[in-house]
Amino acid sequence: METLISCCCFFSIFAALKIEQENTMGIGMQILGFMASLTFLVVTHELGHFTFAKIFKTRVDQFYVFFNPGFSIMKMKRFGGKMHFKFFTTKTPEEWNQYPENTEWGLGWLPLGGYCSINGMVDETTKASDLSEDVHDYEFRAKPAWQRLLIISGGVLVNFLSAIIIYIAICFHWGQEYIPLENARYGLEFSQEMQDAGFQNGDKVLLVDSMSPKTLGDFANDMLLENVKTVTVERNGEQVVLTIPKTLARKVVGAGTGSLFCNYRIPFVIDSVMPGSKAQAAGLQRGDSLVSVNDSLTFCFFDYKRAFDNHKGEAMQVSFYRGDSLYSATVTPDSAGMIGVSYKQPYEYFGTVKETFGFFESIPKGISMGFKTLADYVKQFKIVFTREGATQLGSFLTIGSIFPKVWDWYRFWNMTALLGIILAFMNIIPIPGLDGGYLLFILVEMITGRKPNDKFLGIANTIGFVLLIALMVYAMGLDIRRFFF
Numbered sequence: 001m002e003t004l005i006s007c008c009c010f011f012s013i014f015a016a017l018k019i020e021q022e023n024t025m026g027i028g029m030q031i032l033g034f035m036a037s038l039t040f041l042v043v044t045h046e047l048g049h050f051t052f053a054k055i056f057k058t059r060v061d062q063f064y065v066f067f068n069p070g071f072s073i074m075k076m077k078r079f080g081g082k083m084h085f086k087f088f089t090t091k092t093p094e095e096w097n098q099y100p101e102n103t104e105w106g107l108g109w110l111p112l113g114g115y116c117s118i119n120g121m122v123d124e125t126t127k128a129s130d131l132s133e134d135v136h137d138y139e140f141r142a143k144p145a146w147q148r149l150l151i152i153s154g155g156v157l158v159n160f161l162s163a164i165i166i167y168i169a170i171c172f173h174w175g176q177e178y179i180p181l182e183n184a185r186y187g188l189e190f191s192q193e194m195q196d197a198g199f200q201n202g203d204k205v206l207l208v209d210s211m212s213p214k215t216l217g218d219f220a221n222d223m224l225l226e227n228v229k230t231v232t233v234e235r236n237g238e239q240v241v242l243t244i245p246k247t248l249a250r251k252v253v254g255a256g257t258g259s260l261f262c263n264y265r266i267p268f269v270i271d272s273v274m275p276g277s278k279a280q281a282a283g284l285q286r287g288d289s290l291v292s293v294n295d296s297l298t299f300c301f302f303d304y305k306r307a308f309d310n311h312k313g314e315a316m317q318v319s320f321y322r323g324d325s326l327y328s329a330t331v332t333p334d335s336a337g338m339i340g341v342s343y344k345q346p347y348e349y350f351g352t353v354k355e356t357f358g359f360f361e362s363i364p365k366g367i368s369m370g371f372k373t374l375a376d377y378v379k380q381f382k383i384v385f386t387r388e389g390a391t392q393l394g395s396f397l398t399i400g401s402i403f404p405k406v407w408d409w410y411r412f413w414n415m416t417a418l419l420g421i422i423l424a425f426m427n428i429i430p431i432p433g434l435d436g437g438y439l440l441f442i443l444v445e446m447i448t449g450r451k452p453n454d455k456f457l458g459i460a461n462t463i464g465f466v467l468l469i470a471l472m473v474y475a476m477g478l479d480i481r482r483f484f485f
Contacts, residue, residue: 033403034396035111037416039065041159041423042114048158049116050103052151059119059138060103067115068108075106101138112396118151123461128454141454145446152438156424160370163420166413167373168366174410175356178215181205183350184264187234188216189302191261193251194223198242200235201300202265207232220262224249225379253383264346268301277340282331284341285322292319301343309337373421395472397479432464 042065053060064072071090076083079099086093092104100119108114120139122128135142140151187202195201205219206212208231213219222228223244231242252261268290273279292298293307294317307316312333319328331339357365384393399419404411430440437460445451 027405029405029407030400030403033407033412033415034400037403037412037419038111040416041420042066044158044162044420045155045423045427046114046116048154048156049118049151050154051158052147052154053116053118053140056143056147056151057138058140058143058147058151059101060116061100061119062104062106062115062117064106064108064116065114066108067110067112068106069110071109073107073109075104077104078102116155122454122457128458131454145442145451149439149442149446152435152442153428156428156435159420159424159427160374163373163417163424164367164370166366166417166420167369168362170410170413170417171357171365171369172359172362175354177352177354178217179264179347179350179352181213181215181219184216184346185350186265186267186300189263189265189300191252191255193248193255194261196251197245197248199231199233199262203233203235203240205231205233206239216262216264221376223262224252224383225376249383250386254387263302264350265300265302266344266346266349267299268304269344271342271344274340278332278334279339279341282318282329282339284320284329284331284339288320288322288327290318290320291326293317305337308333308339312337370417370421373418374425377422377425393471393475393478395475395479397476397483401483431468432460433462433468434464437461437464 046063046065050060050063071088072086074085074087075089075092076085077096077099078084079096079102084093084096096104117123117126118140120131120136120141122131122141131139131141140148143151184204187204188199189201190199190203208219208222208226208228211222213222223231227246228244231244233240233242255261270279270284270286270288270290272286273284290298290304293304298304298307304318312335315330315332317328318331319326321327333339403415427435428439430436441452441457441460
């Protein structure tokens with residue numbers, strides 16, 4: 001069985017906020033985090049297939065982390081009472097072929113997934129014509145349908161269970177920390193699509209339909225994934241009820257604004273200044289609180305961000321408080337609309353609430369988080385299969401971009417659990433070439449009592465694989481345009 005992660009095109013509704021510091025080390029840390037997560041997911045997925053195959057005494061010819069077209073970085077096989085290794089090799093030594101009952105383990109060079117080659121199974125690497133006419137009891141095709149069903153579903157099952165275990169561990173070790181939405185005393189900042197629906201910057205969200213959202217994430221989730229009819233906000237000390245258009249979620253997703261479609265409205269207080277930056281040249285310092293730009297009184301960080309974006313390379317006059325004194329300076333945003341500062345984050349203004357869980361409390365909480373994550377991801381598909389949703393598909397670049405630029409174990413394991421659930425769900429979809437395609441054919445066999453022809457399975461898998469590759473190429477093209485143009 002192959003795991004082609006890039007075919008699991010990740011539909012990212014909540015894109016990470018872009019901060020102003022971009023550095024090579026940060027991007028390198030994102031790549032490291034993504035590769036570590038990918039390796040974990042590939043290994044656990046394929047171990048699921050491998051474990052069930054071994055339980056039912058089915059031979060596994062090869063087990064590879066990453067693909068190895070042309071050559072392998074490393075391969076090993078146990079025989080003669082010891083483990084034998086080969087590095088950077090293009091061929092398997094003839095001696096190794098004398099022990100077909102033992103699995104060849106390997107590390108490929110192409111980090112797009114991995115595979116577990118099960119003997120007697122028609123897939124992307126094995127054609128029906130490659131199988132011998134004699135069927136042996138150790139082959140996949142010789143096993144009863146219920147055993148084949150478990151072997152195929154093993155990868156998805158282990159990915160989902162791994163995600164559940166990770167969520168349980170996160171709850172036990174870190175707990176949950178969040179900013180209560182009711183603490184957002186400056187209200188929220190909304191994208192143009194949200195403003196077109198009736199929201200105004202500074203609105204404080206009170207109710208979504210009849211429920212009070214606990215966090216900003218809950219509110220964003222409701223607006224995009226639920227069929228929200230009304231939102232009650234506090235505006236200028238009064239309650240206002242907004243009727244939400246049915247097309248709002250599609251418009252927000254189509255705009256590609258990510259998490260910026262709603263965010264905390266906060267002042268622009270500088271947290272740090274990058275050496276050699278435009279801000280340093282202008283004399284700005286940590287702790288400075290910006291209050292106007294070009295003689296226009298401005299409160300919110302996003303107002304400055306828009307002003308800098310609209311005046312790239314132009315000198316701008318900013319006023320700011322340093323302590324109790326008011327100063328002004330001239331700053332020139334660079335070609336990306338950046339001035340080279342980081343700003344104080346929302347939790348520094350609004351505080352957080354932390355929930356802790358004992359070991360036994362963590363178990364139901366982690367299970368609940370896993371199933372909620374799965375349910376939310378499934379709900380996204382009502383948007384994915386729209387014109388707007390199709391424009392937000394993403395490949396490895398999108399997935400990698402949501403990993404933090406500074407190593408953070410909490411965020412790493414959160415992302416790994418999320419991607420594990422995504423991988424499990426995407427693989428269960430009944431498309432030939434994915435686990436779900438094999439499961440569909442096996443279920444048909446169990447219901448009808450007729451096993452699909454091996455040649456038919458080969459053709460179906462080839463067609464499915466080509467379609468998945470086409471989808472991957474399409475998503476990669478969107479990512480290239482999104483990140484580089």
